[in-house]
Amino acid sequence: MNSLSRRPLRRVLLSTVATAGGVVLLLSLKPHTTAEAAGATTRSAAPAPAPSASATSPAAGSGGSSGASGGTAGTRTVQGDTVQTRYGPVQLKVTLKAGRITAVSALQVPEDSPRDQEITTFAVPQLTQEAIAAQSAKIDTVSGATYTSEGYIQSLQSALDKAGG
Template identity: 60%
Template sequence: MHPLKKNRPLRRIVLAGAATVSGMVLLLSLKPHTSPTLAATGVTSPTESSSSAQPGGSGGSSGPAPGTRTGSRTATGDTVQTRWGPVQVRVTIKDGRLTDVTAVDYPQDNPRDQEINSYALPQLRREALSAQSADIDMVSGATYTSTGYQQSLQSALDSAGI
């Protein structure tokens, strides 16, 4: 006998109720998707410092001519808001080459963030140093952090004049 026969209305009610509850559970368990570009709206301004500046008041010697790319300087990129938290990068430039990249701020609120970033940030740093630009590959499993890192890195390189 078929379960939805007309002579068994209680069975139909139970099956319809179970289907409705199952559908609602599936619907409510879906997480909304936000793209990284929409989440990256909160940005702060970059800061720049130079370690090639001459300390003291000695006016006898002058630093490098304006526009030349000698000495060592650092620049901090914009803070990029990602879905999982802010990402900010600081770069060190020496003689016109990218010599160091440091993640100043990154998501680390929970153990999963810490686990992801413990392997993603060193990979992103290596990529940036080998590419000498912000044109770097994303790290699988750390897409939001990679996107924020790339945007902040580009901002830092722009403010450093590279």
């Protein structure tokens, strides 16, 4: 009878240990970082200049020609290639000063439907912030805006390639 009375206690002890172990495992998992948190971490590690990044409406007559235009002492503006995505073209203009990305402007973005406009309004500022923080085209895509993100990254990379960076 003594062994029967220990079994419930043994079960309680085992379930308590198992629960505590599960809680410890859950707490040991690293939380997923958002783009904003990752950008803030990157910026604090290597401070970037205060950029004036903006996303603009498509420019009339920007049909994929590209090139660099001179600016003030060491400032260059380079247009990336026009990248055709499933929802429309994406083309960027990148401003570099002393080899660093200081601004990225969208010359063309998908805007044919209200949903395209919503996605563009949401995704392009995030992508711009990440590009300036990363100082490269090695940035994450924005969830829900995969095609626009991929077009953005390709156009950004082409501009950086043309600028020699």
